[in-house]
Amino acid sequence: MTADSSGCPYGWEPAKLLAYVEGALSKEEESDVERHLKECSWCRVETASLSYAHNLLLKHPLAFHPDPDELVRFVAEGEDSESDIASHVKSCAHCSEDVEFLREMLEKGFDVPRQVPSMPQSLRERLQADHGRVTHEPEREDLIAKIINLVSSHFRIPMLAVGTAAAVVVMAALFLPRYAPFRGMPSVPVGSFEEKRPAAAKKPVGGFSPETAKPQEPKRAFADLEKDHDTTGSEDRSRRWEGIGDRPQGLASGKKETETFGAARTAEEASRPRRHFAAAEPSPEIQRGLRGSTVRKKENLRETSPRVQIPALSPSNREAAGEQQVENAGGWTRGRMHAPQEAPAPARVAESQVAAPLKHEPMEVRIIDTAGRVIPWQEYALDSSLPAKPSAVSEVESPESRPIEPADKAKQAFTKSRSGAKEEAIRPGRLLVIRIEKTGEQLSLEGKLFDRSTNSLLRTIREDNVSRKDLRARVERLVQRFGSTQ
C-alpha cells in the first residue's frame, strides 16, 4: 500500500498530503488535492498509506509503550526474551516510572493501605448514571455464588465432567422405563398403525373448533368414536379419512366437518366407564401422538391399505354427502372454503350446512382472531364509541354467554382439564365462533356453528373481501343468518 520512493511525478510535496490527511488544509486547498488525487496514482497510494498510519496512531496511543501485562511480568518474573522492554524502559520516562511503581507494589504484594473508607458521593452518582439501576445484591447471592463455584469447580476437570454426564445417562436409561407407566407412557411396544386408527380419528386437522379451546379427555373421545361407529351415515367426510385403513369410527352421520372433526359425546357416554386399554391397543398417549401425524401420512397409507375402497365423489353425491360448497357468481362449485380467485369483492364465498333440521336453541357468539384469541370489538370497529359487542350478538346470545376474557379462557381450560370437560357435556345450546382474519387491507369472516351437546359442527359460512367499514354490519348479518337458520 505504500508508494515507491520516486515521489510524485507532478512534483507535489508529500507533506501537503499529510496536511490533507490531518484535515489541516483550507477548503480550496482540499479541492486542489482531491483533483490531483484523481489523476496521480502515486499520491493516491501515499495518501492512503499516511491516512492508515495516522488513524492507527490516533486510535492506539498506548502502542508507544509495552503492554502493562508485559511490564508486570517483566517486573515480577524478569520476562523479557528480546530485551525490548528493558531497552524501552531505559528510554521512556513514563514506563520507567511504571516499572518503579510496580516493583514497589509487588514488594508490598499490592497491599496498599486503604485510606478512603467509602466511595465519594460524586463518584457514587456517576456510577449510578453509568450503570442505570444500581442495586445491592442480597448476601444470600454470595452464598449461592459460592455454592455454584464449589459445584462447578468439579466440572472443570474434564474426566469428572464426562463421568458425571455418563452416570446421568445411565441413570436415565435405568429409571425412565420404570417411571414411564406412571406417566401414561406406553409400556408395551407400539403396534401397527391399523391398531391405532380409532384414536387417530379424533385429530382436528386444522382450523378451529370447540375442541381447540376445550380439550377433551382422550379416553372419553375414544368412547365417542365407538358410539359413533354404531350409527350409520353418509360418506360425507370420506375425504378426510381416505387412506387410513377403515373409515374411522365416529365420523359417520349427520355431522358436517370442514377443517375440524367434532367429537360426538353424549351424556350417556359420559357416564360410561372408561375403557382400559389392553396391551394390543394403543394408549391414549399413542393415540394423541397419532393424532399429531399429518394428513399426508394418512394419505400415504391410503394408497397402501387394502382395507379402504372409497370411491371418488361425483358432483351429485358430493352435495348429497354434505360436501362443502362454494357459492360463486356463476353458481355452485366444489371447494373447501377457498375464495375463488375471480370472486368479486365483497362476496360471500362459502357456506356449508348439514341437511338435518336445526332446532332453535340459545346461541353463544365468540369473535376470535386467527390464533383463537377473543377480539375486542373496538379493534375492528372504525368508531371507538361503538359498544364492546355488536348489538346483533347481544340479541342472539344465550343468557350464560359472555365474551371470554383471556384469564377466563385459561381458567376454563384448567377447569376442563381437571373435570374431563363435564361442564361442556351438560351445557346446552349452540356455539357460533366467528373468526376474523386480516388478509391485506381486507378482512375475512368465517363463522362456524357448533352443537354443544354433540360437539359437532353444524354449519360454516365464510365471507372474504370485507372492508373494515362494513365489518360491523357484516358480523351482525352473519350472526343473524346463523340465528335465523337455527
Place this chain on the structure above:
Amino acid sequence: MERSAELESLIDRCNRGDTRAWEEFYGRFHGLITSMVKKYGMPGTDEVEDMTQEVFINLFSALKSYDPSRSIEAYILTIARRVRISRLRNLTARKRGGGNPGNAVLNALDGGDEETGMSVASSSDDQETSLIKAQETRLLRRALDNISEACRHILAMRYERGLSYKEIAETLVVREGTLRVRVQRCLSSLSAAYLAMVSEEGGIP
C-alpha cells in the same frame, strides 16, 4: 488461586451493578490507583484525587471488558495510563490556549473522545471489537519497534502527547516544514512496517 476466584466474583458483581461490590472494589484499589497517579507526577492533591476519580469513572465501564486471565493491576495501569494521556493532552491544549490548530481529530482527542482516541475497550465494545483493538495495538507496537528511534520519538510527541508541529519543532529545534516532511516519512515507514506485520500473521489490514 483463591484471590483470583474472589476477585473474579467481585468484578462479576461490579459488572452486574452491585453498589456494595463497587464500594469494595473502590476500597481495595483506591490506594493502588492513588499511588499510580502520584507516580505520574500530577501536581497538587486535588489533581491527584481528581485523576483517581477519573480512573474509577473509566473503570465503571471498562471493567466489563476486563479479561480475567490478565492481571487486574496491569489492567488498572492501562486505564490509568489512558487517563494520564488524556490529561496530558488537555494540559497541552490549555497551554496552547485552545485546540490543536488545523487538526480536528487531535482536538477531539483533547476533549477526551474515548471512542476514537483510546485503544482500551470501552463499555460499548463487544468482545469481538475488543479483540480486534487488542490485536491492532499488538501489531502496532511491533511495527513501532521496527521503525527508527527518532521516528518513534517524533510520532510519540505528535500522537501520544498531542503536541502541535510548532511545539515539536521548538523542542527538537528544527524548522516546522522540515518536521512535517519527517513526520510524513515516519508515517509512511510505520504504515509499511504495520502492513508487513499483518501479512506476516496472515491477516487482512
